[in-house]
Amino acid sequence: MRTHHVLIGLVTLVIAMAVVSFTAERKDAAASPFTVGFVLPVTGDFGVYGEAARNAGLLAVEELRQQGMSITAIVEDDRLDSKLAVSAAKKLLEVDKVDALVSFSSGETLAVCPLTRAAGVILLTEASSPEVSKCGGYTFRNFPSDVNQGRVLADRARVGGYEKVFVAYLDNDYGAGLKQEFERNFTGEAMVEAFAVQQRDFRTLVAKIKQYAPDLVVLISYPTEGSQLLTQMDQLGLRAPIIGSESTKDDSIIPLLPKGVAERFAAVAVADYTGIEAARFRESYEARFGKKPAVFADYVYDNVMLLGAAIKRCPSAEGRPACLATQIRGTTFVGATGKITFDAQGDVQAKPYDLFRITGNTFVVAK
CATH class of the missing domain: 3.40.50.2300 (Response regulator)
Structure with missing residues (x-):
């Protein structure tokens, strides 16, 4: 009987210590x-x-x-x-x-x-x-990573049958990185030109695009700069189709675009979840x-x-x-x-991309 009492006492002590330890851990967490x-x-x-x-x-x-x-x-x-x-x-x-x-x-x-x-x-x-x-x-x-988007942009240009492309891109890490990935994947002829963040006057750039006479303009931009460049392209009579990067797929850009531009514009972006x-x-x-x-x-x-x-x-x-x-x-x-989910470098695993076009006041997946 004494043995049972001792064992019961030891078990009780161990449980009590475990409870105290668990409580302490909970308090430490809190x-x-x-x-x-x-x-x-x-x-x-x-x-x-x-x-x-x-x-x-x-x-x-x-x-x-x-x-x-x-x-x-x-x-x-x-x-x-x-x-x-x-x-x-x-x-x-x-x-x-x-x-x-x-x-x-x-x-x-x-x-x-x-x-x-x-x-x-x-x-x-x-x-x-x-x-x-x-x-x-x-x-x-x-x-x-724009390694993925650059490849998708180049694939879209190729599938569309475009062989002569003008790439207008933001002069920052985002724009330069995506431009580089597009060039790496595009097999046709391409001319590239940077423009500044917060730039407002694009007449010189538009003149260069017009002189080059591309089949397609690839626009790597934020919505504000992108809408102004596209508007000035339209004002100066440039009617080439345009594919924008994922940053241009924002409904806020739509009311800023002339009707003709909206009809010629598409954007590549991660598929909507x-x-x-x-x-x-x-x-x-x-x-x-x-x-x-x-x-x-x-x-x-x-x-x-x-x-x-x-x-x-x-x-x-x-x-x-x-x-x-x-x-x-x-x-x-x-x-x-x-x-x-992340890979060993901390990058999210690849996600699918879609081509979006403007319908009404929003972007929808192109058919």
Whole structure:
């Protein structure tokens, strides 16, 4: 009987110790808050997209808080300027001591990724430049590399029977990277010319396009610059068909285009995801902010929700960056943009692309 009493006492003690240990771990997890920093173009010419990106990120943070997570967001504005992005990232990393960083565009991501790599901090982005694959460290992007889009643009030109192409591209990391991938894959004749971010007068560029007399114009641009270039092409009598990069597939560009241009214009972009997660995001965004999300906002939302899923598996602050990287790299996550899985370089696995044309006041898949 004494033996039984001793055994029972030992078992009770072990269970009690386990409960205490488990409770301590739970308290430690609850006491390990998480801070995510955002480096986004909230103002400036790209502000309409940066604002939507910020809103989407904050919406995700709010939803994670509702799930009981202790997470805080700090937003810094880079105005689509690499120097400002570096300054913002340094402040977030060195002063605010953020646990993860979310960035938006290619040039700014490439500027800050050496900082996050040196700090051992997770960087989540939707930047598409092929150079992002070289960031290493704890960098992950949920938008396909322009290696894929460049190939698709070249394939579309080939399938359309176009043999003489003029490529007008933004003079930044995004534009240069995509232009390079198009040239690498296109087998016909091509002339290329860069234009500046925020450029307004395109008469010289349009004259060069007209003189070259291409079968097709490939436009690698943001909506603001793209709409002005296309309008000036129409004003100067240039009637060539146009295929735009994924950044031009934004409904905001449609009312800015002359009717004739809209009929000749198409855009290559990642195929729209139509799952329930996409619908839920749009509904939540519109309910929270009273308007539709701008292009690419859903990728920021997914990056934060993906991060939240990883945080749940890495509750302790000790060793968390490595734990988060392991969880993110090994995840299969389905969000507003569809299925997300990463390769060894932190790039999202390839997604399908479609050709979109303007119908009414929106873009639809071309038949």
